[in-house]
Amino acid sequence: MTSLVEIKDVKKAYQMGDVTFEALKGVCLEIEAGDFVAVMGPSGSGKSTLLHLVGGLDRPTSGSIKVSDHALETMNETALAKFRREHIGFIFQFFNLIDNLTIQANIELPALLMDQKDRKAIRETSQTLLEKLNIADQAHKYPWELSGGQQQRVAIARALINRPTLLLGDEPTGNLDSRSGEDVLAILGSFHQAGQTILMVTHDARAAARARYVLFIRDGLLVDQMAGGDARQIAERLADLG
């Protein structure tokens, strides 16, 4: 397998007044295409920062990040935006749907931001996703008319509309009840089965157990990793990290 994501000695520091806070202190990581990786760690450990850097939302202070052969640290804002829309799909804890766009319009939004677009193809893709995620009957509704679980399905469909090479999830089940969370994880699992590469940050051991392997991060460093599958073992390892 080839590496889809290559992270080499990445450091990220934030300046907060006179104080410098090092969120990542030299992270190295490779993710192969088609992989499903979960990142776990206590609050403030740097897991979200890692996700943001891989997604091209932020730039490292030092080190290099390559995703799908794109060296992100060398790209300007516009190039990064285009990179995100073509290669990355994001799923957020709070769904972040646009309130006054219909479900279908929300899903199609990233595709419609593309320079070259085939509206008919976009509509067909969104329809397929709506059906695959079992929300086809909600297409003309607005986000506030849907349950949390349904909204997260919409967010997943939106993340997948441009067939991204990498799907990033930031606590995708964090704002859902357990049943809805299970449904979302099942969906992510099925897309992974179909070849989608996924990198997911989570606090939830059961969610992390869905991944092929789990990375543990603490104080800005990757400190451990283990195979997914057993939620209890993952929870124990997380507890050990404090």
Next chain:
Amino acid sequence: MDAILQKIKADIMSRPFVSVLILVTIIASSALLTLALATLMNISVPYDKSFEHLNGAHLWLQFDRDRILRRDIKQIEALPGVVESTGVQYSVPVRIRIGDTRTQVSLRLMPAEMPAVNRLLIQEGRYLLPHEKEMLGSRELHDIYKLAVGDTIGVTRGDGKQIDMEVIGLAYNAMWDTYRSSELPYLYATEETLRSLYPDDTTWEWSLGLRLADPNAVDQIVAEIEGLLHKDALKEYTDWRNVRESAVFEAQLNSVFLGAFGLFAVLATILVIASSISSSVLSQFKQIGVLKAVGFTGSQILLLYMGQYFVLGVIGAPIGLAIGIALSPLPLKSIAASLSTTFEPPIQVGFIALVLGIITGVVALATFGSAHRGAQANIVKAIATGAESPQKKPFWGVRLAERLGLPMPLVMGINDVFVRPLRSFMTGLNLTLGVIGIIFGLTLNQTLETYRDNPYLLGIVYDAVVTSNTLGYRTTQHRLQNAPGVEALYSEVLVDAETPEGETFEIRAVEGELAAFPFIITEGQLIQEDTYEALAGQGLLDWLRIEVGDQITLILDEKEARPTTWLIVGRYTETANAGQMLMVNQAVVRKLLPDVEPHTYYLRLRPDVDKAALKYYLEPRENADLSIAFTGEAIPSSVIYLQWAIFSLAGILIIIALVNVFNTSLMAMQEKVKTIGVLKTLGMTPGQVVIMANTTAGFMGLVALVLGIPLGFLLTRSILDVLATTYGFGEVNVTINALYIVLLIPLMILISIAGSTIPGQQAARLSIVKVLRNE
């Protein structure tokens, strides 16, 4: 209270740019309001100042020389309401030549020392010296004939000979009424000079100027004087209030427009403040939740936001007031300068309180709604969502834009217009006011251009005016008919008329080829020959409350002439005397007043006329009997000045609108930080974020154009109609150049885009990570 004050200070200081913009808007509105109010309230101050300085006469009486005695004058001066008198003033109607122009003036005797009552205001040169053969000209001669100090004028003596005399000064007389077009301009000389020109002082006309204890008791004093004198001894009189009204006419016009724009500016301020505050409150929704959570009550939140903007109002209103006061002499500058005085607006406590009260009241009013909404916010919802729920269902226009396949940033931009419909409405309305202002200026400009190109539309239906000095009617008529380049002519004599109710006005008694002149008959038809038919100016119809088709009974010229009844068969555009004139058949008037003979002839010339040849034909020598004047510029310079004033004010409105677009865009971007963060995450480029912001503002600019263009046109038409009716001009043909509209469209969109680009760029630079971390 300390906590609220601290928070108010912190909020203002933490958003310095927005605070400064709102402050600038408040200052601009306060300045414009001050300017408009100062002009409206002090419109007659320059005249009043000059009048008092010159110890002007409140009442000017002109007597019939044959029916008045010196003891009558003494009795008048002894009336209880009379405070001071000029003593008998002597004058002679005299023909003079100024350059190539011949005209008639009233040559008035001035004492060696400047009189105590109704002194002259020497504007240029000096006062008359004893024993010198010299003349002092009136300002009107300078205005009409460009008479200047040092010029030599030809004065026709009593024996018919003409002698040259030097003009040594120009003076303003506070009792010369520009309203009556028939009143002769004044020329002044010493008694010695007058006697040398007109030795027979029994032909000198008598007049008397009086200062009254109660300046408003003119009518009562006139009635008392008429009771004292022989019937018809008092020929006519001038009321100082009418002169004052004439003097402030131009400033009145300015004040009408300034008032309209001042109102616009205050409205624009309400909109700017309301939309800015509304946005500000919404963008701080989370903070409101936190403040309420830590113990702020609803009324304290209300006080907090009211306080923030009230502070800006309290700072901005006095600054604007000071600027307005500093600028307020400008609108009245020309009138003050013409009266050789200056205008310093009185700094009265009441006036200051009025401006400050209006501006701070407007600020408080504009703040209240949004602040109240913030005060009512649900704590949990405010902290959890950080924003008040936007309008959720999109406007049909958004769906249409989607269906039309517009790029997504444009669709999102249009969508944003309807997310906060009230705020968008306020910003759109503000832009609309700007468009209305520009259209107002453009329409007025185009209308004036039309009238300048075609003076016939103004009612100036002739190409030249000829005045005869000594030639008789038939000879003049014959010479004009044979003059080169003359296509048609009619003669005119002005006759005084009085209604049975005592209203006096002037009649144009005309005769000739009237049908060849493009009289603007706005209703009815032209008068027929040898009939008691009359055309009336709009001003006369309005004044006497009569209509076309009505009959009017009049006593013409002399009171012993029998009253006659005239049928008003039409309404025409009359430019003189505020339209308070009547046009009748001269032949009929001659039957009633056999001595009446025209001295004025109006000519219509062939397009290829050689004006020099025509002038030489009519005025072959220095002391020619006829003099000709060609129709000059139809638009007075004061109106051109007004045009520029309106464009300047429209510019101010546009700047206010630009500030509002900027403010609204900035606030909208701050409010939707999270949405922009999400959109950027999904791949919206910085350029697309700016386009989105531009589209929102551009769409509002477009709506403003759609609304503002017809509204501006209608407003201009309404204002000009009101003015035309007020001043008796009749209907105004309002026009606008389509090219201006075509150019205005990109201009307004550009302004909207310019106002939203910086906020858009700020949003484009937004750190996605910071947004996501704040979730």
